[in-house]
Amino acid sequence: xxxxxxxxxAGARRAPVRHTADGRRKRWRYLPQYLAVAPFxxxxxxxxxxxxxxxxxxxxxxWDGVGPMKFVGLENFAFLLSDTTFWDSIGNTLIIWVMSxxxxxxxxxxxxxxxxxxxxxxxxxxxxxxLPNVTSIVAMSLVFGSIFSDExxxxxxxxxxxxxxxxxxxxxxxxxxxxISVMIIWRWTGYNAIIFLAGLQALxxxxxxxxxxxxxxxxxxxFRITLPLLRPVLLFSVVMSAINGLQIFTESxxxxxxxxxxxxxxMTMVLYFxxxxxxxxxxxxxxxxxxxxxVVVVLFSILNWRLVMRPxxxxxxxxxxxx
Amino acid sequence: MTLxxxxxxxxxxxxxxxxxxxxxxxxxxxxxxxxITLWYTSNxxxxxxxxxxxxxxxxxxxxxxxxxxxxxxxxxxxxAGEAYLPDITMLGDDIATYFADTDHFVDLNSLxxxxxxxxxxxxxWQAGTSPDGFQLGFPVDVGPAALYYRHDLFAQAGLPSEPDxxxxxxxxxxxxxxxxAQVQKKLPGRYMIxxxxxxxxxxxxxxxxxxxxxxxHYLDDQSQVRRAWDRAVQAFxxxxxxxxxxxxxxxxxxxxxxxxxxxxxxxSFVNASWITGELKExxxxxxxxxxxxxxxxxxxxxxxxxxxxxxxxxxxxxxFEIVKWLQSPQNQPQTFLDLGLxxxxxxxxxxxxxxxxxxxxxGQVTMDVFSKIAREVQPVYFSxxxxxxxxxxxxxxxxxxxxxxxxxxxxxxxxxxxxRLLRRQGVLS
Numbered sequence: 001x002x003x004x005x006x007x008x009x010a011g012a013r014r015a016p017v018r019h020t021a022d023g024r025r026k027r028w029r030y031l032p033q034y035l036a037v038a039p040f041x042x043x044x045x046x047x048x049x050x051x052x053x054x055x056x057x058x059x060x061x062x063w064d065g066v067g068p069m070k071f072v073g074l075e076n077f078a079f080l081l082s083d084t085t086f087w088d089s090i091g092n093t094l095i096i097w098v099m100s101x102x103x104x105x106x107x108x109x110x111x112x113x114x115x116x117x118x119x120x121x122x123x124x125x126x127x128x129x130x131l132p133n134v135t136s137i138v139a140m141s142l143v144f145g146s147i148f149s150d151e152x153x154x155x156x157x158x159x160x161x162x163x164x165x166x167x168x169x170x171x172x173x174x175x176x177x178x179x180i181s182v183m184i185i186w187r188w189t190g191y192n193a194i195i196f197l198a199g200l201q202a203l204x205x206x207x208x209x210x211x212x213x214x215x216x217x218x219x220x221x222x223f224r225i226t227l228p229l230l231r232p233v234l235l236f237s238v239v240m241s242a243i244n245g246l247q248i249f250t251e252s253x254x255x256x257x258x259x260x261x262x263x264x265x266x267m268t269m270v271l272y273f274x275x276x277x278x279x280x281x282x283x284x285x286x287x288x289x290x291x292x293x294x295v296v297v298v299l300f301s302i303l304n305w306r307l308v309m310r311p312x313x314x315x316x317x318x319x320x321x322x323x
Numbered sequence: 324m325t326l327x328x329x330x331x332x333x334x335x336x337x338x339x340x341x342x343x344x345x346x347x348x349x350x351x352x353x354x355x356x357x358x359i360t361l362w363y364t365s366n367x368x369x370x371x372x373x374x375x376x377x378x379x380x381x382x383x384x385x386x387x388x389x390x391x392x393x394x395x396x397x398x399x400x401x402x403a404g405e406a407y408l409p410d411i412t413m414l415g416d417d418i419a420t421y422f423a424d425t426d427h428f429v430d431l432n433s434l435x436x437x438x439x440x441x442x443x444x445x446x447x448w449q450a451g452t453s454p455d456g457f458q459l460g461f462p463v464d465v466g467p468a469a470l471y472y473r474h475d476l477f478a479q480a481g482l483p484s485e486p487d488x489x490x491x492x493x494x495x496x497x498x499x500x501x502x503x504a505q506v507q508k509k510l511p512g513r514y515m516i517x518x519x520x521x522x523x524x525x526x527x528x529x530x531x532x533x534x535x536x537x538x539x540h541y542l543d544d545q546s547q548v549r550r551a552w553d554r555a556v557q558a559f560x561x562x563x564x565x566x567x568x569x570x571x572x573x574x575x576x577x578x579x580x581x582x583x584x585x586x587x588x589x590x591s592f593v594n595a596s597w598i599t600g601e602l603k604e605x606x607x608x609x610x611x612x613x614x615x616x617x618x619x620x621x622x623x624x625x626x627x628x629x630x631x632x633x634x635x636x637x638x639x640x641x642x643f644e645i646v647k648w649l650q651s652p653q654n655q656p657q658t659f660l661d662l663g664l665x666x667x668x669x670x671x672x673x674x675x676x677x678x679x680x681x682x683x684x685x686g687q688v689t690m691d692v693f694s695k696i697a698r699e700v701q702p703v704y705f706s707x708x709x710x711x712x713x714x715x716x717x718x719x720x721x722x723x724x725x726x727x728x729x730x731x732x733x734x735x736x737x738x739x740x741x742x743r744l745l746r747r748q749g750v751l752s
Contacts, residue, residue, distance in 0.1 A: 072749075
């Protein structure tokens with residue numbers, strides 16, 4: 001709607017007094033333009049707005065997918081609030097997110113700095129680092145499944161060579177979360193490294209030159225100059241990883257099945273939603289879980305937004321203090 | 324008339340609107356109007372039999388369509404939208420989830436099942452009947468459970484190794500556990516039981532009652548569930564289970580288990596007949612070393628599917644003829660040979676092709692074992708909530724097995740979450 005207003009007001013200003021029929025004709029003049037942009041709005045209404053509203057309607061019903069729906073009011077939401085599995089799944093999602101994002105960011109930075117300094121075959125390396133990101137997650141989860149297998153996994157065999165006993169990668173709650181985190185790290189490190197590399201290459205070289213002249217070592221340069229200047233890019237990557245982290249699903253599902261493995265340690269929010277709606281065929285409650293996830297995501301976004309806004313405030317303050 | 328941009332845009336928009344309108348008006352109820360569409364899952368029906376059926380029922384334009392992914396999700400979507408529905412569809416062993424909504428389907432009794440009913444195992448036929456007598460499902464296959472074991476390793480350890488001897492040694496679950504402890508003492512580091520989950524599942528499969536009665540009343544006396552639970556816990560306490568539950572994929576396959584079959588670490592396991600395909604495929608090197616025998620505790624069934632006709636089918640009689648022919652006792656052996664789907668008709672058990680000695684089982688005629696079990700299975704009511712409830716119990720058993728949870732706490736938690744679930748679904752008040 002906002003796009004229409006300027007054109008209309010412009011027309012009105014040009015000719016304030018006009019016959020209504022003429023005005024209507026004027027309005028019809030823009031019909032082709034409206035029609036030209038209409039497909040997006042039509043498709044968005046069908047595949048975007050309608051399902052969202054329908055899921056809200058569904059969250060108030062009890063429905064097994066076959067029979068008639070039964071209106072239950074806010075019962076599903078009341079159940080959701082007291083559902084320990086749901087709270088556990090939020091916890092699991094956040095734990096896995098932290099366990100994967102922290103090492104991933106550090107690793108990606110390391111790779112980016114390495115790529116930024118003069119290395120041969122830079123192009124080949126960039127492609128190689130990006131490769132995990134475009135690999136099918138299902139195929140990758142199957143490979144990781146055989147790596148992490150408790151009894152006959154490659155990883156346990158490898159650990160055995162060094163006399164380290166078997167780790168129950170897919171049975172022990174913390175090992176499960178670790179295994180999923182490793183898969184996420186493997187998938188996203190290269191992607192973030194490329195982003196960081198782009199950020200690094202955009203940094204002004206004269207700052208580094210000045211640092212070198214002032215006698216700063218490489219470690220000092222990294223922590224005092226590179227990292228602070230890279231802050232916006234770092235924040236972008238953290239926000240992106242939060243968006244992806246809250247949606248962890250396939251890794252858990254393929255590695256552990258719909259029920260999240262022993263102790264439900266791999267049960268993430270989205271997996272719980274999927275299991276309820278599409279394995280147990282409890283669509284009403286599934287929709288309620290989806291709205292629960294929505295609330296968590298909103299809270300998370302507010303948190304992220306605050307994090308992104310803070311450095312600007314900080315900069316203004318230091319500038320003021322410096323003067 | 325020249326084609327200006329404006330004319331082009333309005334024309335294109337009009338065309339688009341017309342196309343939308345056309346789709347809305349002629350929206351077909353069935354997937355292929357004028358044809359009889361059959362939805363089946365991968366490995367659900369034999370391609371050979373289907374190929375013949377397409378030729379045979381050319382007049383009805385039989386169109387088999389293999390659904391990739393989950394057939395159930397696609398069927399539910401089609402039913403909810405009442406569009407693009409199949410005429411004949413396959414239903415899984417969760418057929419009870421449709422019993423409350425049989426108005427979407429055709430009662431096969433109204434098409435004349437009287438003549439064919441007696442050709443099928445009575446308990447399987449009954450499993451496709453809703454509590455109020457609506458014949459929803461036509462039997463496709465059954466899953467009689469047997470004990471699979473490594474003949475060579477048993478013999479090597481000087482233990483009973485011929486099917487009859489082993490069956491006699493493991494006639495009850497207690498006998499099986501005692502026997503297993505003996506075997507594990509002689510062959511240390513190996514396992515006789517996959518995990519607590521299989522003990523629970525197959526023990527419960529032998530009971531005449533599960534969680535609900537046929538009137539969909541929750542059986543508050545869960546002594547049969549408790550019995551299966553205690554057996555599973557006992558097997559774990561005796562150190563007989565391998566606990567491969569953790570490394571299971573979505574379709575229930577376990578990498579650890581496959582490796583354990585290959586390396587001879589898993590010496591025996593109780594499972595339904597359909598596991599044979601997975602066993603042959605993932606452990607080809609062990610060919611000739613396996614045998615099957617009667618399982619501990621008696622006959623039980625796990626899994627098996629059905630064919631149903633939707634009420635949207637314009638010609639249910641023609642569809643029924645197709646279903647009858649596809650699943651006729653004459654065609655079941657071919658399906659068994661192609662996919663290992665166990666025949667639901669006792670008369671198929673005497674088919675010479677199925678009585679041939681099997682090299683994978685060292686020349687044993689496994690049909691002798693399976694057919695006896697299939698005939699002895701007791702009818703049991705499978706409610707719409709059974710799968711979710713079973714999953715809740717086996718989740719807790721896995722917690723006992725691999726996370727060291729106290730079995731009593733686990734039992735209490737499982738029962739509590741089942742009751743909570745049933746309350747949410749309005750089954751319990």
